[in-house]
Amino acid sequence: MQKLFSSVGRHEWDLPLGYIPDMRVSGRLFLSDSLFESLEEGAVRQLANVATLPGIIGHSFGMPDIHWGYGFPIGGVAAFSEEEGIISPGGVGFDINCGVRMITTPLSVSDLGSREDIIGRLYQQVPTGVGSKSAFRLSASALDDLLALGSKWAVSEGYGLPEDCIRCEEGGYMKEAAPENVSEKARKRGIPQCGTLGSGNHFLELQVVSEIRDHEAAKTFGVKEGNVCCMIHCGSRGLGHQVCTDHLKTLEKATKKYGITLPDRQLSCAPLTSPEGESYFGAMAAAANYAWANRQIITHQVRTLFESAFGISPSEMPLVYDVAHNVAKWEMHTIDGSDKRVCVHRKGATRAFGPGRPELPEIYQRTGQPVIIPGSMGTASYLLAGTETAMEKTFGSTCHGAGRVSSRKEAKKAVRGAAVSADLKKQGIIVRAPSGDAIAEEAPEMYKSSDEVIRVVHEAGLSRIVARMMPLGVIKG
DNA sequence: ATGTTC
Numbered sequence: 001m002q003k004l005f006s007s008v009g010r011h012e013w014d015l016p017l018g019y020i021p022d023m024r025v026s027g028r029l030f031l032s033d034s035l036f037e038s039l040e041e042g043a044v045r046q047l048a049n050v051a052t053l054p055g056i057i058g059h060s061f062g063m064p065d066i067h068w069g070y071g072f073p074i075g076g077v078a079a080f081s082e083e084e085g086i087i088s089p090g091g092v093g094f095d096i097n098c099g100v101r102m103i104t105t106p107l108s109v110s111d112l113g114s115r116e117d118i119i120g121r122l123y124q125q126v127p128t129g130v131g132s133k134s135a136f137r138l139s140a141s142a143l144d145d146l147l148a149l150g151s152k153w154a155v156s157e158g159y160g161l162p163e164d165c166i167r168c169e170e171g172g173y174m175k176e177a178a179p180e181n182v183s184e185k186a187r188k189r190g191i192p193q194c195g196t197l198g199s200g201n202h203f204l205e206l207q208v209v210s211e212i213r214d215h216e217a218a219k220t221f222g223v224k225e226g227n228v229c230c231m232i233h234c235g236s237r238g239l240g241h242q243v244c245t246d247h248l249k250t251l252e253k254a255t256k257k258y259g260i261t262l263p264d265r266q267l268s269c270a271p272l273t274s275p276e277g278e279s280y281f282g283a284m285a286a287a288a289n290y291a292w293a294n295r296q297i298i299t300h301q302v303r304t305l306f307e308s309a310f311g312i313s314p315s316e317m318p319l320v321y322d323v324a325h326n327v328a329k330w331e332m333h334t335i336d337g338s339d340k341r342v343c344v345h346r347k348g349a350t351r352a353f354g355p356g357r358p359e360l361p362e363i364y365q366r367t368g369q370p371v372i373i374p375g376s377m378g379t380a381s382y383l384l385a386g387t388e389t390a391m392e393k394t395f396g397s398t399c400h401g402a403g404r405v406s407s408r409k410e411a412k413k414a415v416r417g418a419a420v421s422a423d424l425k426k427q428g429i430i431v432r433a434p435s436g437d438a439i440a441e442e443a444p445e446m447y448k449s450s451d452e453v454i455r456v457v458h459e460a461g462l463s464r465i466v467a468r469m470m471p472l473g474v475i476k477g
Numbered sequence: 478a479t480g481t482t483c
């Protein structure tokens with residue numbers, strides 16, 4: 001695959017116009033030589049397919065964790081102009097605003113006591129698994145407020161601290177949310193699931209900060225070596241999935257209506273200025289808000305448990321940041337020397353805004369935004385900072401994690417959950433999940449190393465390593 | 478990712 005590309009910088013490669021017909025811009029892939037070995041032809045094809053979409057600006061980008069997805073590659077980034085551009089659910093993903101947040105604690109590993117005990121209590125507190133339901137009751141009118149205001153709604157209901165919201169992208173909610181564009185079916189799925197983790201690679205993990213690489217930024221982010229922290233990775237559950245399904249149907253028709261020709265029907269889309277495009281945007285934003293509220297309520301559950309287990313107050317467990325890695329957003333970017341409003345799709349990619357961006361809270365103005373990249377189960381996670389280079393090269397974007405190397409089906413054939421758990425326990429890592437299969441599918445060896453993906457984004461300048469965290473215990477769906 | 482195939 002590598003010979004298709006030309007080198008244009010450190011770990012930076014160009015997929016030229018003409019790889020497939022009708023590309024409007026070239027592809028731009030960030031990858032090391034060793035990661036090229038596992039690059040799928042299908043993902044390259046998808047990178048090129050995205051480059052044919054109307055109104056695309058700059059390049060169709062692939063992050064080093066790129067892999068084959070629905071329509072767009074996972075690890076894909078594309079920005080579209082306000083005038084000519086489109087919006088596509090394939091560029092967001094089914095799990096709208098799947099994302100990650102990180103909370104610090106003042107505890108050291110020895111303060112935790114029995115890891116089995118605390119992980120067991122977290123497992124009881126936070127429902128996990130496919131179709132899991134929350135003890136938390138949400139009325140239909142509360143759901144409307146939640147869809148409009150995300151984390152801000154959750155905090156106003158008492159599930160968090162006021163400063164939590166400013167430590168989320170968008171302040172914890174997208175103002176463009178249009179709850180009225182979320183179907184009854186999606187609402188029905190969403191009502192019982194708020195405050196639940198879901199399944200697959202979603203997790204809640206206790207980690208220890210094992211290494212600090214940038215002491216100044218770590219201090220600003222409130223991260224200390226040897227301290228325990230908590231990482232939460234989840235999304236918009238059945239509600240977001242249903243929003244995607246519903247709008248794919250209308251956008252498939254809209255694609256025809258507006259005379260857009262596509263190399264792949266999974267790229268169904270509509271002009272950003274069309275009623276269909278605007279309707280999806282509003283529904284997507286509402287689903288994104290659901291995901292922020294979901295992560296906020298889970299945060300509250302964790303803080304409540306830690307308060308009773310260790311006697312520490314919620315304010316001693318501040319949020320470092322909350323990042324979205326499946327979403328499309330309006331952002332201002334400098335293009336050919338002038339500021340332009342563009343719609344940036346990040347699908348399995350994380351915003352990595354550098355210092356001085358007005359979207360960032362005052363505390364992170366000098367460092368750039370915290371970028372949270374989870375590892376697979378049992379492997380390191382990273383905290384990084386956004387950079388000026390990301391602003392210049394990738395519309396302020398970086399990777400989102402380590403990609404799979406084996407399918408879920410292959411994983412279940414290859415390993416047994418009990419054996420994976422036993423192996424991790426030998427390393428001192430406790431795992432709780434509703435089924436053995438859930439653990440087998442997520443076994444560390446079924447994923448690429450996050451270390452290599454992180455090395456590429458750091459060396460390419462798309463973000464800067466601040467700290468590395470190792471898992472202590474994890475609950476999975 | 479997902480009431481794991483309306």
